[in-house]
Amino acid sequence: MATEGVTFSDAKAPEGMRIYAIGDIHGRFDLLSQMHERIVAEIERDSPADWRIIYLGDYVDRGPESNQVLEFLSTETAADPRVIALAGNHDAGMLSFLNRPRRDGLFALYGGDTTAQSYGVELRLAPKDKLLASAAELEKAVPEKHIEFLRNLPVSASFGDLFFCHAGVRPGIPLEEQKRDDLLWIRNEFHDHFGLYPKLIVHGHTPRLAPEIRLNRVNLDTGAVKFGVLSCMRFEDTRKDLIQVSGS
Template sequence: MKARFHAFEPEMIEGPVYACGDIHGRLDLLEEFLAWVAEDAQGPASVVFLGDYIDRGPHSRQVIEKLIAGPSRRGERWYPIKGNHEAMMVAAWRYHTDFHIRNWMVCGASATLRSYGTGNIRSIPESHIRFLEDLPLGLDDGERLYVHAGVRPGVPLWRQLEHDLLWIREPFLSEAHGIERVVVHGHTPEFWPIVLPQRVGLDIGGYRTGSIAGARFDLLVPEARLWIGSQTYTINNLNL
């Protein structure tokens, strides 16, 4: 299979940027996060969803429908990006081979199928598949790179592989990546958000813990505000 590189063009964003960790079928937690954004921003804001909207939790279909509908609050823009679970669901639906279906099923697909009211993958509307298929692999705001899994250390931003952006753990988690961006990501669940000078990890396994993590970032400000449930925390060691 030919390697697929992904190049990022910085997005011109005004106002704060809010990032949401992995949702995994928890519509209730997504609604809590969006309520915090509305209360905290009190004006225009951009919201980046870091992927893995489906599987494991009970409301995958409803989460997708929420993302397709988009924001209802005036001045709010949403940037959902693709996670590895969305890639697996699309591949299973498109190719419908035992290999692709089995790969998806072992990663929590049965919960997604139940949210559609059936165990038949063909019950998933093609409009949902197209939405997930067309999701971008990340967002670059000029200071931070938002991707699902991370980046390959030592590889220029313009030569990052799609597979790494969706799936990488090591060596990204333990090595300096060398990219002139703070990488904000999900994918690897931790007990608590990981905040290091070059990366912020926001996956805290919400589908099983009952909490998802979010963060607020402001341009030209080398700190962020973390949100977990009803609590907020300020962090200030980002390497901008």
Template structure:
């Protein structure tokens, strides 16, 4: 059985459409696909990405969509007005264009890149001072209210209902990775969404092949114990879907399949 994984999309709806076309050409219209999270931020059309995923899930396509850290940041901004996450050691706000919040809000008609005016306080933690929407400066509370009105309820529900992980026979799909040596049921949510240190350099067998994203590369890469599907779409690279058969993996390109041998990057 072939299972397809689509790494971090980051608001590039056109790249999602292209990746879905590659998957259909390889595995047909009923292909089983796991989307690895980070549907929003940085790219110009987060709204379009969520529309496509919701449409597919509503139509009962053979799709699974797990949660990414950027999806949680967007949801927390909508529900709690929160713009900072303790796992961002730099103190950057979600409203910084490097994280991509303004691009996401822009896809719903609220400002966009360059709309946020930020200030650093509280030991260097960045916070929103004002946000320009159609020439009107809004404070954070006003922006949150406008965002709650602009974002459809179906999008909020989609973000809130994403699972943190998904299991198939011999495979575990999770956005960022695992804390090595910790049972899945005891994993910390923040680690599942954010982990890099202590995970990326751990060579041990985790049991199932762990399929993840979160750490951007220039091409998907197979490490034997884990498979990184994030090909850097959030930084302008093409979105590269991956076909998984057992513990073997293949990148799907316009030229066809490219085997992802252990340690290979192209």
């Protein structure tokens, strides 16, 4: 790999390893199920020497089945370390709300009501006593298994010439020194940077109508809720292939 950085076309997965990276799910368990089944079928058919399935974060909020998504991913990641789930800002937001309920936080304002509904809880934001009561009801309804899963999510993963995270990285900062908040939240500074990084950045966080492929990064968030499409990219050697599933 050249010292000045790696391009999309040159970025290479480790020898013998196939990697699947999947964009933001946001409670769309139907799309997650389709995608996972398709990937597993490919792995069983092709028997690659090694493989990884990497989910890029934002499992909860907005879509109708956050509960089912967390149950599925917490089970899969516990069963096989080759299935990796990274933290997204919405996943961190759910934990933050359960720890300290706020009516002006990410969870309350951007889709946490549907997450609560998936656990059979109506989220009430006002007055304060109802906010605290519904938060306590939600905390009781969410299995400890889901809480531990959210608490232990890593914020990045790296294999070969590929660096995976939820939102992106801050230009000019070594990948190993990136701050958690940037990996979960960054947008403009990252999107507006056209220079190469030491590795190809594979991320989600910002929904697009189609996967956004740039010289230095790949955005796989295609709006599972907003547009009804879940996207994945398969990396093997220098080859990159797109896989998509869709629903209403």
